[in-house]
Structure formats: structure tokens, C-alpha cells
Amino acid sequence: MSLISQANPQESTPPPKLRLEWYGVERYCVHCREYWPADNEFFRVRADDGKFSSWCRACEYEARNNKRRVKR
Numbered sequence: 001m002s003l004i005s006q007a008n009p010q011e012s013t014p015p016p017k018l019r020l021e022w023y024g025v026e027r028y029c030v031h032c033r034e035y036w037p038a039d040n041e042f043f044r045v046r047a048d049d050g051k052f053s054s055w056c057r058a059c060e061y062e063a064r065n066n067k068r069r070v071k072r
């Protein structure tokens, strides 16, 4: 019983936005919860602050399509 309440503290903390892989830096997508290479091919650069978006391109594309579909 007490084992269940003693949850792993690492599970409740959000994952790091960036992680280092052998080939380079990966960025975490908060939508699909996957790591993707932190470059312009996988993440859109926001024009307002020059940083990578927190969603990967695939998720942004999907969200845009879904919005359009819901609207119509």
C-alpha cells in the first residue's frame, strides 16, 4: 500500500526540453511527447523570439488540419 504512494519523483517532474544524443541535441515535443532533432526540419522557429516551437512540425500540422476540419 505504501509502495504505491511512494511514486517515483522523476515521473511527476516534466521531462527536460532538450537532451543530448550521440548525434546532437534533441528537443522534446510537448504534444506527442517524443524527442526530435532540434533543428529547423523538425521544429518551426517562432518569428517573435527566434526559439523553436514547443510542438514539432508534425503536431503543428496535425493541429492545423484538425482545427480546419472542426471549423467546417
Ligand SMILES: [Zn+2]
Binding pocket: 029, 030, 031, 032, 033, 034, 055, 056, 057, 058, 059
Ligand atoms: Zn510532436
